[in-house]
Amino acid sequence: MKKVLDIMQKRAKQLLGEGIVNRVIGWKTGEFGYDQTPAVFTSAAELSSLVYDSFSAPNLSKYLIEETKKEGKALVFLKPCDTYSFNQLIKEHRIDREKVFVIGVECSGKVDINSLKSRGAVGVIGVEDNGEKVIAHTLYGDMEFAKDDVLLEKCRSCKGKQHMVFDELIIVNPVKEEKNDRFIGVDALDAMTPDERFEFWRGQLLKCIRCNACRNVCPACSCIKCVFDNQNSGVASKASPDTFEEQMYHVIRAFHVAGRCTDCGECTRVCPQDIPLHLLNRKLIKDMNAFYGEYQAGTDTDSRAPLTNYTKEDVEPNVISDKGGDK
Amino acid sequence: MQVENKEFKPTIVAFCCNWCSYAGADLAGTGRMQYPANVKIIRVPCSCRVNPTFILRAFQRGADGVIMCGCHPGDCHYTSGNYYARRRMTMLFDFLDYLGIEKGRTRVEWVSAAEGARFASVMNEFVKNVTELGPNKRITDLRCKMEKEGE
Amino acid sequence: MFKIKKNSLNKLYAAIAEAQTLYIPCNVNGKPNFAVWGEGADVDLASLKTVKSAKEVFFPQCEDIVSFKTKGKEITVIDCRKESEDFVVFGVRACDAKSFEILDKVFLSDPVDTFYKTKREHGTVITLACSRPEESCFCSAFGIDCAEPSGDVATYFSGEYLYWSPKTEKGLNLTNSLKNLLEIANDKDNLALENEQKNIREITKKLPLYGLDLSKWGADDLLEKFNSEKWQELSSACLGCGACTFVCPTCQCYDVRDFDKGNGVQRYRCWDSCMYNDFTMMAHGTPRPTQMQRFRQRFMHKLVYFPSNNGGEFSCVGCGRCVEKCPINMNIVKVIKAFGGEGK
Amino acid sequence: MQKIGVFICWCGSNIAATVDVKRVAEAALHEPGVVYSADYQYMCSESGQTLIKNAIKEKGLTGVVVCSCSPRMHEATFRKAAESCGLNPYMVEIANIREHVSWIHKDIEEATEKAVILMRAAVAKVNLNQSLTAGKSDVVKRALVIGGGIAGIQTAIDIADAGYEVDIVEKKPTIGGKMSQLDKTFPTLDCAACILTPKMVEAASHEKIRIISYSEVESVSGFVGNFTARIKKKPRYVNEALCTGCGICAEKCPSRKSKNEFNEGMDTRGAVYIPFAQAVPKLAVIDPTACIKFKTGKCGLCERNCTAKAIDFNQKEQIIEEKYGAIVVATGFNPIKLDGLEEYGYSQNADVITSLELERLMNAAGPTGGVLLRPSDRQHPHKIVFVQCVGSRGLRPCDKPYCSKICCMYTAKHSMLIREKYPDTEVYVFYIDVRTPGKNFDEFYRRAVEQYGVHYVKGQVGKIVNDGGKLIVHGSDLLMNEQVIIDADLVVLAAAIEPDPTAKSVATMLTASIDTNNFFTEAHPKLRPVESPTAGVFLSGVCQGPKDIPETVAQASAAAVKVVGLLSKDQLTCNPCVAGSNELLCNGCSSCEKVCPYGAISYITKEVRRGDFRRVAFVNEAVCQGCGACTVTCPSGAMDLKGFTNKQIMAEVDAICK
């Protein structure tokens, strides 16, 4: 990882120096060794605080909406999963591709600090990742975890190690593709009875505090004004005076991003209440794949998404209401 | 409990496209074909005008069932509207089911302008099914519900 | 000073809950949050911080204010306020306890907010000293001693026991009603507890944010800070979400909204966030159109405006929730430091 | 806030008998925005409309709700009334309390309650209505007629006579359609060719008419007044400009095995042929599936013999793109295939023929030169059985549920002609009912029975068995209540007629609707019988439903009048209920463009706020038809549909659910 960072810094300085780009978008170190902040670097000196390690989870694609409105070209570092979001934003004309220099960086999965904490690592003041193990240095002693156990949800269901779009790649140690079934969670819920599902979701959604972090971090939620903020939309709401508001918010949000969601997993990562929001979006992805053929948003910039498309032979909606199971 | 069920008259919102289903409903009227008064029809130009939000809104405000009717696939006045509607509603219904909402509360039927009798029978059946499901408790806004019951 | 065996705590909760509502941190669907205690509740006093702070007990995220009925041109105002019933909030950490004092300055100053007031009057606060402070904690910067929390009753874990120390009349009344469950602590207990507290204070000094310097902040240099160029860089990654605001124990901004129930209008207030782009939106536009301005507002309010109006007191208690919950790890600590408030 | 007037119609007793109209009127006054309500016996009547108009003027109404019959019935009426006194017509909404309430509910309490709710929903909507002004679009002064049968020809001639350009697109090499195959026409018995061919020639020679034969419409885009059609012209392999129609090629063609379509396959033609003597355009056409040159590369006899040098084996398919203001569908009909109707043994017995085949057998230009000879042995038949309603009025899947309308009359014609020409022939007609409603029709039929002694047997045929050249017809005589067995020489089946198979694809192309039998649907079955519900698309002839020739011609002329009425306008008023994008909200993400069936949405870069240039959606209001597909696909809610806005529909939902 250290080597990758060295190359990243070197290359960024070079591109800045040559005037090919006038700023760099990357991750910046924080207070505790795991709290990185996306940042814009404009000079070689500033780049010394650029960081790339097991905690560089934030997807930088969405920042490019604003960045490409500015003068000059920006260098951005994108992990494989981030490139899907990038493509999708290009497709929706939200990013000016000409103004971005994309460097794809290798990724072997990012570590979830909350996972460390929930496994007892209280008072973390530093973390080491040797590829297999993650060692947390805490105020109350060191703790060691298998890396696979403490990966972010989005990394446990990684879409692949290939970058969908890039101008350059920085790959020191090619990461092995590992097969995983990202629909296991959805399947498990599908297998439940409606009553169980209802209990599950009510429990989860009741936690929602409507902080809008999921929406604001979501690269698909790039609306200039969200319907929930628009007093004229008829659905504007801010908090949850009733459980219905949560259902409404999350259902509508899932629908608005349906066919556009690349399953980047940022929503689940940022939720302060750990609501498994990816299970909502992934359900729609699973359904679209099943009903209308495999589709992965963000693999390209010109395909037609399932909900803006049709065939004459599509399944009827009543397959749902008529399908087995009670109610 | 049983007495309560007998009394229960569900609120049903029906979205009907102007060209086929609304005309089909008119034909049901012309033919004096009875169906329960619980069904209230909202006219939309095409089934593709029906935003999933409208359906959620109906449930929020206390609807117990929502049915959407449009032209038969292939017969859309606007060529393709009902094909899009079909995909949207399939996704919505499965999603609501995924959240544990009773799937019997939502339905799509294609009713042509000539199918007055079918319109009536579809409505009869839908109302019957929703009545059996009982009041909508899972996807409704308690504030509206309390207001209704308070009367 | 009283004490009760840890394994008898359920009896204590039950006894409190018998007479009044008991709010206590529980594990609810995987996350610690204050919840109403009931038989079988998964009480979680081990987690240091609930996701939402204890403020929601006094200042709920949503609260009905008044309702209206309209008929033709007529309007009827229905005051749906009720005197709060007595309740207890247990397990409040020192930082959250301090936040109540800050909220009091807002809501109990003239004109009094009656919704808040009635809950404050009827609520008994039982605090809990921290045993294992975490890296995000910086309450000491605000003079808070996490080993010695305020409240109507302060409690402390040590060894097999929870120690119980009533601090106010309200606290004494509650203690009296629980007499049969509480033992009186002896000198040995007191010594053990003092040692425990000493330990905790030692740990506090090792915290990475210990010694966070706030001397550069306060009512002075308002315009200089306001006009600083640093805000732009600090806010550049801010998503404009309200995670920090909604987990914050001292944020108290609210919105007033009307909900049309069909046959009447319910006016309610709900938490709002100055980080939201529609926060100050009016018919004519907004005076804070950029995220930088909104970001600046939040921190200027906590660290400058509030002290300016409240005798130098900051509107932050160093609980560190925002430090943990910010999706992009930008937080008040980084802001404080950026303006010269270096740590140790 | 609006000032709304609510008007409740009794519709005589249609509504008032089941809905307590007074109570609805009373309840209306409690709704927000309602300042006036009234009930009246017939709101649609002159005095009812006056009531509304006066209220608009006197109460200063800004919105009107009429609780009455379906908006499909009188919405236009009430909107016009409102407009006449200065209120924007789109401030009027209808609550349908007849078709959706009084006619389907019996309980007064229940019906009244529902009527109140529907009124409330309409009021809620009107509260959010906004005045809408229709845009204008230019009219292309040219019409397209799809189908060149008598219907298409008549429509085209009438339109052209009014001074507008018309294109007839005919899929066959010649125009003329089914009528050109007929021998004589009922009830006057004049020869079909004699009355049709002058029309065909008139069409061909009309300076305003262009006949695009041997072609099919491939796609249609656009909208009323401004359609664009792509017409695929199949290769004839004969240069139209050079061919003189002399017919030498057809004579010389060595391939002789192709079935002659014009004679219903009862004789053969060459691979290069002219469909029939009076074909228009009179041009040869090469059938590449039969042509030896195409199959083997050798031959070319025709090419060598053509003095005009018109043969062109390299001709390619051609696409003609043309703009039209109006389109007339005249795709006509076909007799149904009889393979499924096994009891008649049509496919097994050469001497079981259809009526259309009989027409050819009796026609002087037919395979037998006009002498009635049965196909199997070319002998004169002495006993002929006609069977009616073959495939019509049936309930089986292979049957059509409707009456084909023309069979009773042409069978009377056939039997009469046969008896006239061959008095030694016995003619039996099996029928279910004889339907003769038409001028001189019943007289005609009675002549067949009384004057010509045709045996009409009320009953059906159960089975036809070939017994050594004789066709044993097993039937029943319902009047005598007995089984009838007739040993016939020839059996003629009055096959049901069905719309041409192209009807379905044409309907899809035009977004016009068809019914379950594939007949085109009228905009209104009684009041707008020659218009399709799709603006600018008109119906002519049997494509709309079974018709005889006079009816077809009448409808053809009626359709022409509608077209002329349309083309006489320089501009059309567009539907104002179109989509519109709120630039302040639009992300320019292109979702809406993808689902628009009309290509009405494009993107422009615009300075939305000062210094803020953005890509935003732009709706061409003349092209938008107002379906609303875009509104749902728009995540930011920027796209909305005028007249059916998100807020309006949600207000209706709220009103219904509260």
Add this chain to the structure above:
Amino acid sequence: MMNDMLIPVVGVVTDIRRDTPDVKTFRVVGLDGKKCFEHMPGQCAMLSIPGVSEAMFSITSSPTNTEYMEFSIKKCGCLTDWLHSIDVGQQVTVRGPYGNGFPVEEDLKGKNLIFIAGGIGLAPLRSVINYVRANRSNYGKVTIVYGSRSMDDLVDFEEIKNEWANEKDFNVHLTIDRPQEGWDGHVGFVPAYVKELNLNAADTVLLCGPPIMIKFTLAALIELGFNKTQVFTTMELRMKCGIGKCGRCNIGDKYVCKDGPVFRCDQLDEMPAEY
């Protein structure tokens, strides 16, 4: 339970007057026919139609009017659109009074007063002007400079012409932006007019109007030798709760709804430029 400032009372609109094409003045009394509450000149009240919205408006009538309160409201948003469509007899909800008001009993007493208003900016000043008229002996000379886009946009034109202009020691100067038929008065923008009028730099100024007009008028006044401490202005901004708690209307550490809306112009300099 004690009253809560968030809970409004019902008022009835008893009169609606159209002042300009987009300004109407509404007269509001309580259900008992009396004023809903007492106020000071320059204070505001929250008006609301439940289900539509609630917003802050300055009270344009003078506290000395014992019968009713008046609000001059410009049509500019959801609630104001609604208010402009109502008829007499419509009930609204009212709560207040909010804000500090003009210091009529302190700083303004005994002074010569100059009122400078642009457009709808006259609304809050009208309350003070009529208060001064009612307590005429407490104040010195009064100069009123009022400008609008056009003749039709002059709010309370009849009252100005018929009452204020005839008041003793009242000087009324009206101006409109562009020449107009039927207007024989001054034409030009307010800041320029202020300079032309050569106002006495010893007097106290009450200034209200659109931000751009305030900015230039203030500059003009300073040019004439006025000190910012002599100029009071009012800003009705983004108020929601009206009681300094909801956190919306602060400019720096000042809350418009509590510390304002009336500020002395020198105070504004100490506040961040975020309004």
